[in-house]
Amino acid sequence: MKFRFKEIKLITILAGGTGSVKLVRGFVSQDDKVNVISNVGDNYWLYGLYVCPDIDTIIYGLADLLDYEKGWGIKKDTFGFLRQMEILGEETWFRIGDRDSAVHLMRTNMLKNGKSLSSITKWLCEKFAIPTNIIPVTDNTIETRITSNGEDLHLQEYWVKHRGSGDVEGIQYIGSDKARPNPDAISAIQDSSLVIIAPGNPLTSIGPMLSIKGLRKELHKNKRKVVAVSPFIGNKAFSGPAVKYLTAAGIESSAYGVAQMYADVASKIIIDTKDKNMRSKIEGLDIKVYDTKIGMKNKQSEDALASFILKQVRT
Numbered sequence: 001m002k003f004r005f006k007e008i009k010l011i012t013i014l015a016g017g018t019g020s021v022k023l024v025r026g027f028v029s030q031d032d033k034v035n036v037i038s039n040v041g042d043n044y045w046l047y048g049l050y051v052c053p054d055i056d057t058i059i060y061g062l063a064d065l066l067d068y069e070k071g072w073g074i075k076k077d078t079f080g081f082l083r084q085m086e087i088l089g090e091e092t093w094f095r096i097g098d099r100d101s102a103v104h105l106m107r108t109n110m111l112k113n114g115k116s117l118s119s120i121t122k123w124l125c126e127k128f129a130i131p132t133n134i135i136p137v138t139d140n141t142i143e144t145r146i147t148s149n150g151e152d153l154h155l156q157e158y159w160v161k162h163r164g165s166g167d168v169e170g171i172q173y174i175g176s177d178k179a180r181p182n183p184d185a186i187s188a189i190q191d192s193s194l195v196i197i198a199p200g201n202p203l204t205s206i207g208p209m210l211s212i213k214g215l216r217k218e219l220h221k222n223k224r225k226v227v228a229v230s231p232f233i234g235n236k237a238f239s240g241p242a243v244k245y246l247t248a249a250g251i252e253s254s255a256y257g258v259a260q261m262y263a264d265v266a267s268k269i270i271i272d273t274k275d276k277n278m279r280s281k282i283e284g285l286d287i288k289v290y291d292t293k294i295g296m297k298n299k300q301s302e303d304a305l306a307s308f309i310l311k312q313v314r315t
């Protein structure tokens, strides 16, 4: 009698923002080994606490604790700490919940005791019983800043405090020129049979990671196995502000625009079936196109997209 064992693949996903966590969950359900390289550009210091939204969204998403309605924070969290900060006269536009704040507090203390963001993230994964490796793209600081109406703002100030209302005149990744990619992120890319660029905001979730030279170079070297997932259906993005940022950068808000941005690092792209008409234009960039339903409205569609990629994409 012959047994055929399922080949376990090592998959690495570049992720940032709430669009990414759904695809990460889909892949984790396929029982392959998953690494997540996380964006750090929107990390934010608040009341002396270091908040890492993209890392925490993945942790909470995989621990089944994520507040899916909001897309961030812990479901059913309370806001007593924030209320007290308000009473003490502090600004409270960035809504960190009580349980969420415990994570920021521990992370900050560990950073102050000399631990790296990577080792703290590993520790958090253990505490939340997550088998997935979550790797901050760098242990150096990168800060995504938006120039809006002549003002230089942290991404969280532009998007949350000012509700993304002002015109966007520029986007910068401060610190990225000096940032070194996390060695674990480089090994993850080298060792994986498939590297996915999640359908996160191309400029604020994926862009800060690609702005690190060493990381971009490694992806370029491994381009054959890098597959991007479009964050667009038609000209509608999964992430609210993507169109605004891309327009400001002079990039077309579509699967084609994203393919142009990733053409040096990805050899394949998954687009929505509704965007099939862009196939030949994208293939003109030397990117192989696969089409399927890419909207992830529930667990079934998350799993279906991950399973489609695993079954259809040959690297």
Ligand code: FO1
Pocket: 016, 017, 018, 042, 051, 052, 053, 054, 056, 057, 072, 073, 093, 094, 095, 096, 097, 100, 156, 159, 160, 205
């Ligand atoms: N997004 C908001 O729109 N409003 C908030 O008050 C807010 C608080 C918050 C607290 C912790 C956290 O991890 C994320 C939080 N976010 C909030 C999400 C965050 O601003 C962005 O969506 C991500 O940075 C994008 O990746």
